[in-house]
Amino acid sequence: MKKLTEIRWHGRGGQGAKTASLLLADVAFSTGMYIQGFPEYGPERMGAPITAYNRLSNEPLRVHSNIYEPDFVAVVDETLLDSVNVTAGLKPEGAIVINTAKSPEEILPKLNGYKGKVYTLDAKKVSLATIGKNIPNTPMLAAVVRASGVMDEQLFLDNMQASFKHKFATKPEVVEGNMKALSMALEEVKVYDGSK
Amino acid sequence: MAIQDRLSGNEAVSIAIKQINPDVMPAFPITPSTEIPQFISQFIANGEMDTVFVPVESEHSAMSACIGSQSAGGRTVTATSSCGLALMFEMLYVAASNRLPITMAVVNRALSGPININNDHSDSMGARDSGWLQIYAENAQEAYDNFFQCMKIGEHPSVQLPVMCCQDGFITSHAVERMELIETEKVKAFMGEYKPEHYLLNPDQTLAVGPYDIPQYYMEHKKAQAVAMENARAAILEVAKEFEAMTGRKYGMIEEYCMEDAELAMIIIGSSAGTAKEACDELRAAGVKAGVIKVRVFRPFPAEEIVAALKGVKAVAIMDKTESFSANGGPMGAEVKAAMFGKLGDVLVTNYIYGIGGRDVKVDDLKSVYDKLAEMVKTGKSPEHYQYLALRD
Numbered sequence: 001m002k003k004l005t006e007i008r009w010h011g012r013g014g015q016g017a018k019t020a021s022l023l024l025a026d027v028a029f030s031t032g033m034y035i036q037g038f039p040e041y042g043p044e045r046m047g048a049p050i051t052a053y054n055r056l057s058n059e060p061l062r063v064h065s066n067i068y069e070p071d072f073v074a075v076v077d078e079t080l081l082d083s084v085n086v087t088a089g090l091k092p093e094g095a096i097v098i099n100t101a102k103s104p105e106e107i108l109p110k111l112n113g114y115k116g117k118v119y120t121l122d123a124k125k126v127s128l129a130t131i132g133k134n135i136p137n138t139p140m141l142a143a144v145v146r147a148s149g150v151m152d153e154q155l156f157l158d159n160m161q162a163s164f165k166h167k168f169a170t171k172p173e174v175v176e177g178n179m180k181a182l183s184m185a186l187e188e189v190k191v192y193d194g195s196k
Numbered sequence: 197m198a199i200q201d202r203l204s205g206n207e208a209v210s211i212a213i214k215q216i217n218p219d220v221m222p223a224f225p226i227t228p229s230t231e232i233p234q235f236i237s238q239f240i241a242n243g244e245m246d247t248v249f250v251p252v253e254s255e256h257s258a259m260s261a262c263i264g265s266q267s268a269g270g271r272t273v274t275a276t277s278s279c280g281l282a283l284m285f286e287m288l289y290v291a292a293s294n295r296l297p298i299t300m301a302v303v304n305r306a307l308s309g310p311i312n313i314n315n316d317h318s319d320s321m322g323a324r325d326s327g328w329l330q331i332y333a334e335n336a337q338e339a340y341d342n343f344f345q346c347m348k349i350g351e352h353p354s355v356q357l358p359v360m361c362c363q364d365g366f367i368t369s370h371a372v373e374r375m376e377l378i379e380t381e382k383v384k385a386f387m388g389e390y391k392p393e394h395y396l397l398n399p400d401q402t403l404a405v406g407p408y409d410i411p412q413y414y415m416e417h418k419k420a421q422a423v424a425m426e427n428a429r430a431a432i433l434e435v436a437k438e439f440e441a442m443t444g445r446k447y448g449m450i451e452e453y454c455m456e457d458a459e460l461a462m463i464i465i466g467s468s469a470g471t472a473k474e475a476c477d478e479l480r481a482a483g484v485k486a487g488v489i490k491v492r493v494f495r496p497f498p499a500e501e502i503v504a505a506l507k508g509v510k511a512v513a514i515m516d517k518t519e520s521f522s523a524n525g526g527p528m529g530a531e532v533k534a535a536m537f538g539k540l541g542d543v544l545v546t547n548y549i550y551g552i553g554g555r556d557v558k559v560d561d562l563k564s565v566y567d568k569l570a571e572m573v574k575t576g577k578s579p580e581h582y583q584y585l586a587l588r589d
Contacts, residue, residue: 014541022372025202025372026202026372029200029202029374029539034373035202035372035373035374036367036371036372037202037371037372038367038370038372039304039370039372041313041366041370041554042313042314049509060374061470062198062335062470062471062474063470063474063559064335064364064367064368064371064468064471064557065471065556065557065558065559066468066556066558066559071214093485169524192269
């Protein structure tokens with residue numbers, strides 16, 4: 001059976017939304033899936049709204065267009081909720097994941113009446129506490145794995161550890177902080193199910 | 197065992213170049229092909245390959261340096277996009293007419309103006325008559341696979357022509373996809389050593405490269421170049437067969453998808469061919485006899501193959517990712533219609549300009565093309581001239 005998960009990432013240039021989509025593609029690949037990870041390119045400006053995408057499937061992927069009806073949306077910067085229609089086309093049986101200090105109930109009025117699940121995570125707090133810098137995309141990655149269920153969470157953590165060890169081969173001390181960011185994100189992420 | 201990896205098109209082509217380890221790579225960076233010379237420079241700095249990288253001050257110089265090194269007898273590659281290819285224009289003809297099998301990664305991007313960095317085929321289509329072979333990829337896997345084949349076809353003794361290995365800018369070049377790499381030992385065995393028949397650094401044979409040609413011989417030299425392009429057809433298939441034996445992946449001049457009993461066909465190049473296959477599947481599920489012809493090789497043009505694939509088709513849409521301002525359609529439209537002339541008189545034809553300047557090409561857009569074809573069959577009429585797909589009102 002063909003199983004396709006489509007994810008749209010919203011962020012601002014320089015925040016790592018593109019990197020997050022590539023990391024997710026990477027970890028999904030390592031679990032044996034077919035993957036696409038790609039940003040929507042234009043004149044690159046630091047701070048401007050950007051979009052990145054993931055297609056994850058158990059079968060080869062052929063479509064080469066942007067994603068208009070995503071299963072999941074991840075918002076790396078909550079100020080985008082005021083300027084970008086982040087829920088456009090988002091499937092009600094899917095979910096939205098937002099980086100914010102607010103609770104899902106508090107953020108709900110900004111979601112254009114979205115009926116699906118709303119996940120929130122204070123990714124800034126998590127990354128400051130674990131990595132020591134505001135790098136929201138690492139914790140957001142964990143929250144997206146939770147929301148989408150695209151892979152087993154333990155398998156995700158194991159593969160990320162291997163990936164961090166490889167990525168930070170010259171500075172192994174960074175691995176622990178990043179792994180803590182992922183596990184703390186999985187503890188801290190909150191959910192509101194609007195369909196119930 | 198093939199190596200599973202997840203790479204962007206630019207990464208994939210850079211790894212192909214690393215595995216080939218050519219003698220020389222002159223290049224000048226331009227979006228979206230910039231990563232290719234960047235990765236190669238890193239590989240060289242890391243000691244992973246020993247190609248001589250020549251940083252130049254423009255693309256005109258890049259192609260000039262390619263001509264110099266390939267004439268000297270060195271296996272030479274480069275990469276470019278858009279205005280970079282345009283700046284090479286003069287030298288493209290020199291490379292081809294001197295029968296120099298340079299392999300160039302072209303990462304397709306719109307030509308200015310208005311200035312735009314996104315994908316269409318206006319750059320390489322503008323150079324379609326320069327005497328270079330052109331092979332287009334649907335995805336990163338094909339960009340990688342094609343690069344080896346492009347070089348081997350170009351270097352084939354019966355061809356000896358330069359080759360453009362094209363992939364769609366950003367859509368393919370910057371998207372990470374799962375793909376298979378070939379072991380380097382196998383690549384080396386497949387590519388063999390480059391042994392040109394004539395080259396400048398051969399002390400036993402004096403040679404002039406690029407002298408003035410007089411009217412008494414110019415036409416004969418051009419005819420010889422045209423014969424080489426004709427010979428490329430057989431070389432492309434021969435190399436594809438050898439490649440299939442190595443990897444199991446099959447390539448040809450065109451790829452037919454659901455064409456056996458197709459009544460409505462779309463002829464398309466590059467990354468959108470994958471999207472067209474999805475549109476085709478969705479229509480097939482609804483009982484529509486749709487099919488896709490993906491053009492892999494544009495030069496030499498696969499006229500016979502396309503005509504054979506169109507047998508039994510009632511209506512065909514020819515898709516051009518460039519505007520040629522002929523006021524009569526795009527280059528693919530013109531080529532396909534010329535190929536069909538006198539052979540497929542009953543087939544209804546339309547020509548679309550689509551996806552230029554990075555306009556996203558969606559499954560639904562391509563399904564609407566099939567809807568148009570069905571309407572043409574119903575009315576028995578081809579639309580006049582050509583049309584634009586998914587144009588804003």
